[in-house]
Amino acid sequence: MKILVCISKSPDTTSKIAFTDSSTKFDENGVQYIVNPYDEWYALVRALELKETIGGNVTIITVGTAADDSVIRKALAIGADDAVRIDADATDAYFTASQIASYAKANGFDLILTGKETINYNGSQVAGMIAEELDLPFVSLATKLDISGTKLTLEKEIVGGVQVVEVELPVVISCAKGMAEQRIPNMRGIMAARTKPLTIIAPIEVTPLTAFVSYTMPAPKTACKMIDPNNMDELVALLHNEAKVI
Amino acid sequence: MSTIVYITSSNGLGKSAFEAVTYAKKLGSDVTVVTTGSSDSTTLAMLGEWGASKVLVDRSVNSDDTQQITRIIATAVEQTGADTVVFSHDLIAKSIAPRLSVRLKAGLVSGATSLPTNDGGFTCSVNVFSGKAFGNVNVKTAKKIISLLPNSIQPEAIGSACAVEEFNGGAGETRMKVLSTKKPEGEIPLTEAERVVSAGRGLKAPENWGIVEDLAKELGAATACSRPVADIGWRPHHEHVGQTGFAIRPNLYIAAGISGAIQHLAGVNGSKVIVAINTDAEAPFFKAADYGVLGDVFEVLPRLTEALKKFHATNN
Ligand SMILES: Cc1cc2nc3c(=O)[nH]c(=O)nc-3n(C[C@H](O)[C@H](O)[C@H](O)COP(=O)(O)OP(=O)(O)OC[C@H]3O[C@@H](n4cnc5c(N)ncnc54)[C@H](O)[C@@H]3O)c2cc1C
Ligand SMILES: Nc1ncnc2c1ncn2[C@@H]1O[C@H](COP(=O)(O)O)[C@@H](O)[C@H]1O
Secondary structure, three states, X not given: OEEEEEOOEEEOOOOOOOEEOOOOEXXXXXXXXXXXXXXXXXXXXXXXXXHXXXXXXEEEEEEEOHHHHHHHHHHHHHOOOEEEEEEOOOOOHHHXXXXXXXXXXXXXXXXXXXXXOOXXXXXXXXXXXXXXXXXXXXXXXXXXXXXXXXXXXEEEEEOOEEEEEEEEOOEEEEEOOOOOOXXXXXXXXXXXXXXXXXXXXXXXXXXXXXXXXXXXXXXXXXXXXXXXXXXXXXXXXXXXXXXXXX | OEEEEEEEOEOEOOHHHHHHXXXXXXXXXXXXXXXXXXXXXXXXXXXXXXXXXXXXXXXXXXXXXXXXXXXXXXXXXXXXXXXXXXXXXXXXXXXXXXXXXXXXXXXXXXXXXXOOEOOOOOEEEEEEOOOOEEEEEEEOOOOEEEEEOOOOOOOOOOOOOOEXXXXXXXXXXXXEEEEEEEOXXXXXXXXXXXXXXXXXXXXXXXXXXXXXXXXXXXXXXXXXXXXXXXXXXXXXXXXXXXXXXXXXXXXXXXXXXXXXXXXXXXXXXXXXXXXXXEOOOOOOHHHHOOEEEEOOHHHHHHHHHHHHXXXXXXXX
């Protein structure tokens, strides 16, 4: 079984969010990058579990620059076999997905896993786009994945509930919470990651469909109005008259 | 200008459907709704009230197979000559809009929070960094896809019922089989709820959730929870909000016994009004809230429910 896991980096969840260059660029000053939690905790770990039970190979792929190599090494330390980096700025989701699809088409994978979304752009776009490029079925936001031969049984989130679906390989799946448990890399993994192959590939030519032109910070919250815990009538009155939400 | 709005209608129509049609109408265009699912024609015709001039319903698919629905919408785009497709940014749109973007080579605004501006041609704002900032996305292609974040605009009824036509969008084969669907009956889906009562570890044990549910019932609200509470199994996973759970933006979010960690706030900071109830004056939630109650949830929640009952009794 050949599994491709799409890995992106994201700022540590506690990072301070600010912008520079007249609000056109994310301010990376002092920002720690981590492997996007959904990619690491859910997609990658489930891929490794599958490999451990039925055998195969787990390749991770990132569209990014040399600055991304440290998060790639971290994903290798958790247990991926090898890594591919498409050497380009991931300008938009379409550009990113086209790069990954092109690599996947040339190399043939049974299963392509992504995270639910990146926590910086929260687009939830890349996986569906890869699926369309490759004309493959796509199961989004899977929370459970079981395999039997070439048949996958998946649980996925639907509005207000859960659905169980069945698909045949090959398929693209985006992974959400429930899929697997976070794994902490151990020393042996970290040592091994240093020598695992990381192949750097030139991007194919793709014109992005969209671009982030600027960023805006939300208006600062006005100070919180404290209400006497013994006077919930006052809170109700405020919610009705002032906030107008009841 | 002509716009397609895609809506799934298996469980009737929700507020988000009216929002999407209103949004499409505000783009200044003729609006055709494309839908799959089992809603009856009388229900679908109601979409005319919000601005649709026609509803095309393809009843040949009964799952959320992204390949089939993408083909259906693409056919409708071709037949109507539409230049824009609008979705409500729910779990279905999240899985279909990206496919359609590739198929039509149309730039996608994923989770739009505003109408587009002419800035650089066509630019919409979206939430980025889990709601900590807005990003302005410029769409460079002639065809555009907008997936509208729920509760971003107020639906406006402007017309009357419209025509509903059966439609064959050429769904083609499916490679996905639905084995079962589990959906609690009668509950308001969290992402559609206008009011949400949410609770965290401050509730101490799952059997204490009665006071949360009582308040939610009195408010007509959905219930939600913090991540640790879902992780230890006190509450179902689909109630978990935050960075790794659902992102919601109700009009009213009441957080009881939740500290207000940045990852929790990431999923709720789009709420219009936030009320935090906590025994710790230093709880970070008070910095993100509009109204704060420094007190014990076990006393405050029942008191608030009582106050609401009184209010509803006198205001009805
Ligand atoms: C990468 C990452 C992603 C994460 N994603 C999420 C996410 O999506 N959603 C999420 O919620 N968390 C998420 N977390 C976890 C988050 O950091 C917090 O740990 C979590 O939100 C805390 O939950 P809590 O407020 O219920 O519990 P606690 O932090 O234990 O807080 C309980 C609160 O209740 C108050 N309290 C106690 N007793 C009472 C009482 N009787 N009356 C009133 N108040 C009382 C306490 O003062 C305290 O403020 C994430 C963490 C990481 C690292
Ligand atoms: N630059 C990238 N390189 C590789 N995979 C990516 C990249 N960006 C996003 N992905 C994958 O696509 C998923 C969804 O990303 P997004 O559409 O940006 O929310 C992520 O969880 C990753 O698995």
